[in-house]
Amino acid sequence: xxxxxxxxxxxxxxxxxxAVIKCTYSDSASNYFPWYKQELGKRxxxxxxxxxxxxxxxxxxxxxxxxxxxxxxxxHITETQPEDSAVYFCAASKATGTYKxxxxxxxxxxxxx
Amino acid sequence: DAGITQSxxxxxxxxxxxxxxxxxxxxxxxxxxxYRQDPGHGLRLIHYSYGVKDTDKGEVSDGYSVSRSKxxxxxxxxxxxxxxxxxxxxxxxxxxxxxxxEQFFGPGTRLTVL
Numbered sequence: 221x222x223x224x225x226x227x228x229x230x231x232x233x234x235x236x237x238x239a240v241i242k243c244t245y246s247d248s249a250s251n252y253f254p255w256y257k258q259e260l261g262k263r264x265x266x267x268x269x270x271x272x273x274x275x276x277x278x279x280x281x282x283x284x285x286x287x288x289x290x291x292x293x294x295x296h297i298t299e300t301q302p303e304d305s306a307v308y309f310c311a312a313s314k315a316t317g318t319y320k321x322x323x324x325x326x327x328x329x330x331x332x333x
Numbered sequence: 334d335a336g337i338t339q340s341x342x343x344x345x346x347x348x349x350x351x352x353x354x355x356x357x358x359x360x361x362x363x364x365x366x367x368y369r370q371d372p373g374h375g376l377r378l379i380h381y382s383y384g385v386k387d388t389d390k391g392e393v394s395d396g397y398s399v400s401r402s403k404x405x406x407x408x409x410x411x412x413x414x415x416x417x418x419x420x421x422x423x424x425x426x427x428x429x430x431x432x433x434x435e436q437f438f439g440p441g442t443r444l445t446v447l
Contacts, residue, residue, distance in 0.1 A: 326375045
């Protein structure tokens with residue numbers, strides 16, 4: 221069935237360094253890829269997304285890249301800050317029909333001060 | 334937070350009892366989803382709705398049923414709760430103003446089945 225693999229499961233970086241989280245999807249018909257940030261005890265919040273007609277999207281310190289041929293996409297956070305510490309989830313979806321998401325299993329990011 | 338609420342926010346119940354969780358939205362989103370979140374599994378779709386009285390199963394639907402009698406409410410029912418259904422349940426919505434891809438999550442319900 222449809223699957224999204226996410227790596228790493230945990231990631232520790234020093235404040236100011238960059239962090240990269242990678243996801244691979246199985247369904248070649250997927251064409252919408254959101255990223256969510258979830259702080260402890262809170263709801264997942266959409267932080268950035270990318271559609272399959274775009275290779276890269278950037279919003280301040282965060283960026284997402286997409287390689288449709290390889291079926292993988294990545295989240296890049298530059299100049300990390302302690303408030304970036306959270307669990308990050310990737311997901312894959314189709315832009316038509318039910319718009320269901322298949323989520324990755326999450327990456328716990330710790331930014332060390 | 335996209336006008337979405339969940340009730341109750343916390344519930345402790347016993348094995349074998351029925352439980353109903355409610356998701357309420359105020360912004361006329363067409364699509365509504367129920368997820369469960371468990372350590373190591375991320376967010377898994379239980380059921381979803383694409384309109385009033387239109388629902389379908391997700392990847393972990395066994396033991397759950399849903400109903401949507403009006404646009405703003407989506408109910409998740411555990412007919413006979415089991416300990417394996419202890420989890421955090423999130424509702425999500427999408428589709429207002431023609432934007433269907435972006436899902437917005439409710440605050441979650443922590444359910445403990447003893």
